[in-house]
Amino acid sequence: MLYEHLGARPRIHDTAVIAPTAVISGDVEIGADCQVLHGAVITAEGGPITLGENVIVMENALLRATAADAVHIGAHSLIGTLASVAGASIGEEVFLASGARVFNGARIAERCEVRVNAIVHRRAVLPEGTVVPIGWVAVGNPVQLFSPDRAEEIAEAQPELDFPGHVFGVDRDTPDLMVQLTERYGSSLARHRDDLPA
Template sequence: MLYEHLGSKPRVHDTAVVAPTAVISGDVEIGPHCQVLHGAVVTAEGGPITLGEHVIVMENALIRATAANAVHIGDHTLVGTLASIAGATVGEEVFFASGARVFNGARVGARCEVRVNAIVQRRAVVPEGTVVPIGWVATGDPVQLFSPDRADEIAAAQPELDFPGHVFGVDRDTPDLMVQLTERYGSSLARHADDRPVIE
């Protein structure tokens, strides 16, 4: 289903196929020969999303842009089942396996592989041709790859992430952090109350 959000309607190339149970919302451009399968959600929450040519978004994947971080996905990229990409730039011919996660401000170069349940952290820059192994974490610029059992090293490699501040505009040291975060984010998401289905 296509939804107009914040005055923007999705634009889907006439050769692309969007499953009837997929949700495409807001300032989204889907290029030629793309496939967006059942249960996938592609939602522009204040920033634009562009999918190049021959991009495949598998079942129940999530692609989300924010006002701070748009999304661009290059040609011939596959976004696997249950994968999520938030506010990232992705090159051409990239493979995201099932459960892969890419966070705001990340850049993934052409012909990379982000394997099952691997994570690309906020603002990480993954060079062309890099493989992020199953369950591993990519962080930093230049990128470092860590196995998931190296949590202290992962944290040390990304001291300036400030996820609550960058993504939600709330300082991490706020005494009532989750109260502020959920109220602010909830208010932003409430704008979906005015969304309208796009009738073709």
């Protein structure tokens, strides 16, 4: 299903194939010969999303852009089943395996692999050809790779994430952080009430 959101309509190349149960919303451009499979969601929440040619977005994957962080997926990349990309730039010929997660402000260069259930943290930068092993976490610039059992080292490697501030505009030290966060974010998401079928 295609939706106009915030006055922007998806633009889909006539050779792209979009499954009838996929959802594509807002300022989204999908290039030639792309495949977007069942249950995938591609939603531009105030920032644009572009898919180069021959990109494959598998079942139930999520691509989400924000006003602060656009999404770009380079040509010949594959976004695996249940993978998610939030406000990140992905180079050409990249493989995001099932369950991979890429967070706001991350940049993944050409021919990288982010394997099953691996995480690329906010603002991490993966140089060309980097492989993030199954379940591992990529952090920082220059990037460091950690096994998931190294939580303290992961935290030390990413000192100024400020996820609530960067993504939601709420200071982490706010006493009612989750109240402020959900009210602001909910208000932003409520703009979907005015979406129109495209």
